[in-house]
Amino acid sequence: MTTRPAAWEPTSWRGFPALQQPDWPDEADLDRAIKQIAGYPPLVFAGEARSLQASLAQVSAGNAFLLQAGDCAESFEDFSADSIREKLRVILQMAVVLTYSMGVPVVKVGRMAGQFAKPRSNPTERIGDADIPSFRGHIVNDAAPTAAARVASPDRLVQAYHQSASTLNLLRAFTKGGFAALDRVHAWTQEFVSSSPEGRRYEQLATDIERALAFMRACGMDTESNPNLREVDVFTSHEALLLGYEEALTRRDSLTGAWYDCSAHMLWIGERTRDLEGAHVEFLRGVANPIGCKVGPSTTVDEVLGLCEVLNPARIPGRLTLISRMGVDRVESGLRPLLRAVTDAGHPVVWACDPMHGNTYSAPNGRKTRHFDAIMGEIQGFVLAHRAEGTWPGGIHVELTGENVTECLGGADALSDDDLDHRYETVCDPRLNGRQGLELAFRTAELVETHRMG
Ligand code: PEP
Ligand code: CO
Numbered sequence: 001m002t003t004r005p006a007a008w009e010p011t012s013w014r015g016f017p018a019l020q021q022p023d024w025p026d027e028a029d030l031d032r033a034i035k036q037i038a039g040y041p042p043l044v045f046a047g048e049a050r051s052l053q054a055s056l057a058q059v060s061a062g063n064a065f066l067l068q069a070g071d072c073a074e075s076f077e078d079f080s081a082d083s084i085r086e087k088l089r090v091i092l093q094m095a096v097v098l099t100y101s102m103g104v105p106v107v108k109v110g111r112m113a114g115q116f117a118k119p120r121s122n123p124t125e126r127i128g129d130a131d132i133p134s135f136r137g138h139i140v141n142d143a144a145p146t147a148a149a150r151v152a153s154p155d156r157l158v159q160a161y162h163q164s165a166s167t168l169n170l171l172r173a174f175t176k177g178g179f180a181a182l183d184r185v186h187a188w189t190q191e192f193v194s195s196s197p198e199g200r201r202y203e204q205l206a207t208d209i210e211r212a213l214a215f216m217r218a219c220g221m222d223t224e225s226n227p228n229l230r231e232v233d234v235f236t237s238h239e240a241l242l243l244g245y246e247e248a249l250t251r252r253d254s255l256t257g258a259w260y261d262c263s264a265h266m267l268w269i270g271e272r273t274r275d276l277e278g279a280h281v282e283f284l285r286g287v288a289n290p291i292g293c294k295v296g297p298s299t300t301v302d303e304v305l306g307l308c309e310v311l312n313p314a315r316i317p318g319r320l321t322l323i324s325r326m327g328v329d330r331v332e333s334g335l336r337p338l339l340r341a342v343t344d345a346g347h348p349v350v351w352a353c354d355p356m357h358g359n360t361y362s363a364p365n366g367r368k369t370r371h372f373d374a375i376m377g378e379i380q381g382f383v384l385a386h387r388a389e390g391t392w393p394g395g396i397h398v399e400l401t402g403e404n405v406t407e408c409l410g411g412a413d414a415l416s417d418d419d420l421d422h423r424y425e426t427v428c429d430p431r432l433n434g435r436q437g438l439e440l441a442f443r444t445a446e447l448v449e450t451h452r453m454g
Helices: 027-038 046-060 081-102 155-176 182-188 197-218 243-248 280-284 303-311 331-345 372-389 433-454
Strands: 065-070 104-109 124-127 132-133 235-238 250-252 259-261 266-269 291-295 322-324 348-351 395-397
Touching: 027 155, 027 243, 046 065, 046 104, 046 348, 065 291, 065 348, 065 433, 081 155, 081 182, 081 197, 104 197, 124 235, 124 348, 132 372, 155 235, 182 197, 182 331, 197 433, 243 280, 266 322, 280 303, 280 372, 291 303, 303 322, 322 331, 331 372, 348 372, 372 433, 395 433
Parallel strands: 065 104, 065 395, 104 235, 235 266, 266 291, 291 322, 322 348, 348 395
Antiparallel strands: 124 132, 250 259
């Protein structure tokens, strides 16, 4: 077990081994960019992070469900009001499906407004007969397969801050300004979705909701100005990978005196950086935001208990979300011992299922992909493991876009290997398209409902 000092500073992580940090060519240039960001305003406020934590506490108690969704990696190039709006639309649609079918509040968290940095399995990539640095997300370098494009540039940290700020600004405008009002539930459907079977199923549900709203109005309730029906909270999150960037946005809350990482409401630790002795665990243990940690198939009971102890020693409900990403074949056997151990130790965590990262493979044409059946299969295994252990399958963590892309196979459209090249636009991992996302929400709601009835 770690012998770490009780004291914590935003810089403490610097005394620990930090994996997955880029090779910055010029330290002075990096310092300049980090100092610039440290002087900028925070992107989120501590009170908002506390409000998310309170909602997640409801998830950990089995009274709410978490939907965490968005890009694998946000792009500097595909950055527009349209792409933000389309992503929000599918998240709102999925949330409505889950809320209506399961009858519990859905906590909505985007992999948005800061999800730029990518951990890599290999630091270099073979292109022709040269090894060049791997692409690490637009916050670090460019994806083009040349050595020059892959040089890490600190100016990109500053650009990522600004893009996060404008994405968050638009998200706030859409979610508080009327776009997300429940009486617009029909308007969230996109054309390419509305003609599909899941689109028609959604239309039926939207009509039911409209009738319910009309009924409430007829009973004298004011549905026009009730903020619960007019506005939604969509929180932001990303993997806290580049610790210099996160440190620069870590500020002391004037109300409570606690440190918050104000780059997003929620931050998570990735599968490759969850070492108990490492810098990422050290950094995140000290910020008061709700945090997540991925747990993959190699996670042992001792490791998961160690993570709970270090990241949430006070056992605050909603503070820690464990995001399992086992792969469809290992989810039940891998997860059950962890569920049992964490429950027996009395740690009030949120359990979420990332059904994407354990099910990635390369198609014959070399494209990275995932099959919808494996994704659904992992969610089913996740729900079954919880049923067997008597715990609450608290949520899902998925990679998606609102666009009609062809990156994941299967789904009602039955996308096949041949379709992959048609619209393969992700800068990193393959994402569900709008229709696949909606179908996943319907099927997840059914699985969880069966769990609750069972
Ligand atoms: C991700 O969420 O994009 C990711 C890299 O996941 P993991 O750390 O689980 O591999
Ligand atoms: Co990913």
